[in-house]
Amino acid sequence: MQKKHILPLLLVLQIVLVKTLAQFPTFIEEWYSNGLYPKMALLSRRILGWIPFSIGDIIYFILIFLLIRSIWKHRKGFFKNWKTNGLTVLSWLSIFYFLFHFLWGMNYYRIPLNEKLNIKKEYSIDELEAFTYKMISKTNALQKLITGNDSIAVKIPYSDTEIFNLAVNGYQNLPENLKCFQYTNKSIKASLLSYPLSYMGFGGYLNPFTNEAQVNVLKPKFNSPMTTCHEMAHQAGIGSESECNFIGFIAAINNDDIYFQYSAYNFITRYCLGNLERIQEGKSDIFLTKLNKGVLKNFDENETFWKDHHTPIDTFFEYFYDNFLKLNQQKDGLESYSKFVGLMIRYDEKF
Template sequence: MITLPSKDSAKSKTRKSPSLRKSTRCMIAVILLMILLNLLAWCSTSFSDWYAETVFPRLSRTFSRLCGWIPFSVGEVLIAVALFLVIALPLAFVLCMIFVKGKRWKISCGFGRAVGWILTYILVTETCNCFILYHATPFGERYFRMRDYTGQELLTLYSDLVETANTLAVQVQRDENGCFVLQDDLYETANAAMQKLGETYSQFRGNYPQPKEIGASYIMSQMNLTGIYFPFTLEENYNGDMLDINKPNTVCHELSHLCGRIQEDEAGFLAYLACIGSESIEFQYSGTVAALEYVQNAVASRDITGKEAVMDTLCDEARQDMFVFLPENYWETKQETVPAVVATQTVLETSSSAMDTSLKLNGVDDGKQSYSRMVTLLLAYWDSQGKLS
């Protein structure tokens, strides 16, 4: 005996089918829109500038404020969930294909839609909160007269930074080992510093969300990262394990990304401006030390008459605070309490390669080397202040 489906059943299937097609069409439309926006960004600097100055600030303020109410890093949680799903979803799919008979097509469609929307979310957030911003007019070209600088001009910049570092190094609080200790409130002081920066550059006006310490700071240490900007949630995060000397500059660096300055050299330079413009001596010192590290590397790599004499004037306190990231014996202490799932060297090499590749794919031809272009911005700023003549 043949049993025909009831009319109600047939109507139910008819109702479901269009909704599935509508979901798929919606996903395809969103993906095509993101592709169009990326093409516009690559082809039109004017479009990228308009987006960075008009659309992104509103987007950033809205979503970062929403995430700011949550005390932990939402982006970190999403990454943990993503890592779990990378393992769990394929395994669940295979098990369903084996043991659930008669519904394999339905399961396949559901699995495909889930993966499709996850990838679409990543594409949307990366495009709107990252990719387009890479193609805006560089900060230096917008505000300064960019040119080639001589070795002696570089030495002048270095000498001024050394003098400032020497002055500030003896004014900050230190522990029994002589290490810098942050006394000022990290969030309140960073917020005030960035707001003051907004008095000169309108792109940085407004309030800023709470910077969030990453729970898995050990993994960040393995990756040699002091801070990270999550385009998926528009949050700024910092490595809680790093030494205090790095925290003010790092937080201001990540907050600069929230204002649409995605290039690393620009964020580093803006962090310096925010820090030295702060009323906090600790912030001034942190920003100066960070800038001094880049400039000293640039000076050391060039044949400049008199550079050794200037290097010798750097005080012991400032010298101790430079080029330091983590506390002494950090790795030995952590390995006793936090077993490394993956070897630190492997994590470092993988993350470094991924970051370099990501920058190059976004039109930053020199990849991670672009960080050092902060020195050119510092020189242009010094030049604009009449300090190089």
Template sequence: MVLPISRFWYKFSLFLACLLVFWAGFYPEWVEKYYAQAFYPHWSRTLRFLLGNIPFSLGDLVYGLALLLLFWAIGRMGRDWGRMGFRSASWLWLGKILHALLWVYLLFSLCWGLLYVRPSLGTRWQLKPVAYQKEDIRRLTLSLLDSTRKYRQRLGTEAVWRPCRDSLVPWTLSAYAPLALAQRTPALDQASLKPSLFGAVGDWVGYTGYFNPFTGEGQYRADLPFVLQPFVALHETAHQLGYAPEDEASWVAYTAALNHPSDRVRYSAHLELLGYALAEEFLLYGQEGSFAAFDSIAKENKARMDPGVRADRKRIRDFFLSRQNQVSPAMNALYDQYLKLNRQEKGLRSYHAVLSWALAHQN
């Protein structure tokens, strides 16, 4: 069948636009200059202005609508198989699926996704990530154990576990103000942080928060332990400000928290990094195959960790263990592939790469 001229040029233009976006991914400096520095800050600020004061997550509604459309399309495809025959209907729907995927790819890339190919954070912050050894991680772990003890003892249990939803936006704005003043991050005049409408879905998908690239909103789980929420808010806001890789977003969030006036914000950030450091340390020492060294490190960490920190970590662990299900591993595997497709070769372990930035900062 010959396509009408208008339909041909529409499909050709869509394909060409996607091809140009894909081609731009091979030129990080061009993306940095014309997209990350010239276009994206204005686009992000516009989205925050338009959607930031809406009290619910528009992005969640968009995803919910997309899911309903997917179910509707599956039903229509089944009907067309019965009416048109399997082969004809399959070719028809293959074209429709490719058309939809091209639009998703184009919108995702233009709204935010091109940030994955900008040059590394280190080139902009004059910071070189460290290829660490177990001794480096050991040194960092001890430092984080001391920091978490200091903030936990200042706060006490009641303050650590007090609800903080109304404080997240003010905390986030004040955390990023010094970084903007130092020209480390774009100015954050208005945040767009929302509690997710589908918090229970997080048990199945396995997220604590997420950034919606199409609406520019940062979502966090309202049912998440309160001690985690400040860092999650800072992390998703870092994505909002243009830091796409997970390790870079975590490092920017941690840096924003370092000199924050609230001990709750600083404790949340140090507790997050401590979790990564402990996991990485046990992995590196475990790979040596020396049970004696592994056991010695574990006992020393337990003795050095503040009892309040230990209780908080147990409470967090119990929260996630009580919500484990059989779907989460599959969703984690999908997200792992998503990260790898977007140039984060380590997949989910990209989150642990924030330790390289922390060590570079220490040195």
């Protein structure tokens, strides 16, 4: 066998191995998510966490530059040498596939959180409506407590670095049944790619290769505490987006800082209203009338930001990421983000 065939062949073997291991979530949970992964993640965060800028973003920038340069260099005659070039592409994919799953990606296949907590994710319309009213009440109360006026939008007075530092407190205050997601050795960065992330439709992301949590710092700042807690949940070894929303929300509302609490309750209220709209168009209208004007101004601030950055680019990345999630044990794709509402309804009911 020629050397140029080894990595492409290993890609096939890796895919088979990963899909086989995915059938054994208990094994993944014990030996990877609670075994190998925490050690690797802690080492990465210790090495890179103190650096004030994102090493992962720089690596991505360099790789994108090299990719564009390579495409330009081989723009002529690429298909004439399709076999050699195809093997080169597969070889690089093989390397990335291995690093992604070894360093973080196997967390997609661990035991679902609802099973560990012994709660269901399904809920009735009546339960969703009751929970939405409860979240609205919490959001309104926090907005008025912060501003002293129910018509003023909340403005967070912290720098990005201060938000990242404060976020750790919420993980230290997690309830006993979620203590396994404790967080140490902070590695949270303002993404150097915040501008393109805005047009791609992302509020943040975890770099699986460097274990740095990246936050898009251009979006409305009242969202940043919740986004930060969400990305930290990925660092804690959670692959599922709905579970990261869940853990991030719990961490934010247990933070001693009132702005974190508001960010979380504002976040879940928007998702509750969105879920009501999915059930029936116009079903959220009556709930919107119960929200303080200041809360609605924050809603509008968020909606305006994403509308202003909406282009075919984010439509493409939504399609791409939706299918990426479906390939990685999240059959609901992007809709999985909203599934955390069901987790919260059942968790609130039980605990």
